[in-house]
Amino acid sequence: MKAIQISEYVKGPLDLKVSDVPAPTPSPDKYLIEIHSAGTNFFDILQIQGKYQNQPPLPWVGGMEFAGTVLATPTASKTPSKYRVGDRVFGANQGAYATHVLVNEQTLLPVPSGWSFEDAAGLFVTAPTSYGGLVQRAGVKAGDWVLVHAAAGGVGLAAVQVAKAKGATVIATAGTQRKREIAREFGADYVIDYREKSWPEEVKKLCAAHRTGNGKAGVDIVYDPVGMIDASLKCVAWNARLLVIGFAAGSIEKVALNRVLLKNVSLVGLHWGQYARFETETVGAVWQGIFDLVAQGKFKGTAFKDESFSGLESVPRALHALGSRETWGKVVVNVVGDEKAKSRL
């Protein structure tokens, strides 16, 4: 099969090459998947350079998120398999930058009806991170005001949609005009350029103008995948919850805890990947919530559409684009190529 195999660490995505490696065969306990589309993540860029917290022993195939079709079910399963040959599935497993991959059942989900492989390939990480954060951790409810940072990014666009679906008003921040337009397209009520230092003032002005009571001071929930908790504490309401989702800006911030006390707010972390280990029952509840929103037409795919990435040869360009901070939503590579993709939609 074709794959982006890492035999030695590279300087950056543009050094990656497609090669022929032995194809996996049906396995006693795993599904064999033909990959159609692969999602890209910032940690893929770190991993190919040997800088990520999880480094498989060399050689290994890059990529984590995928959507595709079941080619073979586990051959030694004692119970009936959940998915059948031909089913459209998405999931996460090391080795998504390849034409085929072997995957455990618990990391597979069915592609929602009417969804493309392209959109499904970007769902596995972003949607539950944002749903789990906003619904399970921050208890978002109708009438809340939610500030979503980096709102046009992968988890950001998912957060905008979840917050809107739950009846909240969303203030979205993003660094470019195009990204702010995208945040609006996905439902944000207000958009702010957070490259302007005065952005907390802008949030406060909006809340003062449109909210009542304690809400005049700021938002009820902050969704932060960037590392902007400290500045966000300037524009939150009494009892606000600030979700620590990530540090896309590159450094782990320090927070002035006196503001946490003075404003009676909660700092809430979320580590979605660890729910499968520590709180499996919540994983099912979160996915059910997401699939319900999808069925109600309140949550749609966020695949980046300004440029297309066709074939595994385009993985280097896709990762480079992702790393350059110019893209929005999920950057997805169409592994099978355009012609084959059209015939399978």
Ligand SMILES: NC(=O)c1ccc[n+]([C@@H]2O[C@H](COP(=O)([O-])OP(=O)(O)OC[C@H]3O[C@@H](n4cnc5c(N)ncnc54)[C@H](OP(=O)(O)O)[C@@H]3O)[C@@H](O)[C@H]2O)c1
């Ligand atoms: N807690 C969890 O369980 C969990 C799960 C998934 C992801 N995450 C984390 O959440 C963060 C965002 O993930 P994502 O998938 O949404 O990433 P993404 O699609 O690459 O979006 C990140 C956004 O961050 C903004 N940003 C601000 N400063 C940046 C910088 N110095 N370099 C690059 N981007 C910068 C960019 O928006 P602007 O250009 O508009 O500023 C960019 O769109 C990552 O740190 C990731 O590790 C956490």
